[in-house]
Amino acid sequence: MTATVIFDFDGTLALGDGPLHAYAACVAAVAGVPGADDAYAAALARHEAGEGGFRDGYHAVQQTALDLGVAPDALQEGYVRSRALLAGPEAPIAPPAGLGDFLARLAEHAELVLVTNSPPIRIDEALEVLGAAPHLDRVVCSAGKPDGMPALVADALTRGPVLSVGDIYAYDLEPAARLGAATAAVGPASSAVAHLVTMAAPELPALYGDIEAWAAAASSRR
The missing domain is CATH 3.40.50.1000 (HAD superfamily/HAD-like)
Structure with missing residues (x-):
């Protein structure tokens, strides 16, 4: 047994929040939606305060991106880009x-x-x-x-x-x-x-x- x-x-x-912030930055870069950085930061702040009903920080960014009209494939591309930074200086x-x-x-x-x-x-x-x-x-x-x-x-x-x-x-x-x-x-x-x-x-x-x-x-x- x-x-x-x-x-x-x-x-x-x-x-650590490094990979999460890398995800938000990469999604913002891929989608090119005006004001996305501020929206993600606000969503993460709400999540850290126990507000918003998000599953975790990744969900907070994802849901905010979808609300901004970011396409699911752009979200996935941003996520994959962020994982290429995992455990490095940009996503410690x-x-x-x-x-x-x-x-x-x-x-x-x-x-x-x-x-x-x-x-x-x-x-x-x-x-x-x-x-x-x-x-x-x-x-x-x-x-x-x-x-x-x-x-x-x-x-x-x-x-x-x-x-x-x-x-x-x-x-x-x-x-x-x-x-x-x-x-x-x-x-x-x-x-x-x-x-x-x-x-x-x-x-x-x-x-x-x-x-x-x-x-x-x-x-x-x-």
Whole structure:
């Protein structure tokens, strides 16, 4: 029996607003809509204040762009351009404190899998920057969450218990919980869904001990 811990990327292992602001800038450059920069900045400010009902910062930019008449293909082009900047000076990222050591300990008890909707553009470089690359057993890009999540979780469940860790309940956690997997919510919205998940905290390091304990217990089941 092999336990599996599935991690989300943006907002979970990769922290910081660098990629988000790169996305807004690239969409503005592609679309060429007057006043777009100010509109995106205002939307992000509303999101950071807990207003607007946005799923995350990317959703805030996306919805604002659509409201401005930006075509979906321009949004996609802007996103792809921004991912080419990932983990560089124009889209910096940082790991949660102690991430590398945590993953090294966790890997003793579970298979570690990254599942992200991001395309495979500079993901390897980003994982090196985060100190996560040596500890991940598998990386799944362009996962199509939430619709793509159930198949991945179901496959892992055939080998043993599963814990899914992420910052967006509907994308990272609800599909896993529906199949009987454990769930860990992190990030600013974690308190709002704490009653729906196995564990929750505003920052991933606060859950290191609980996640390690879950993995140790799960791997001991035979």
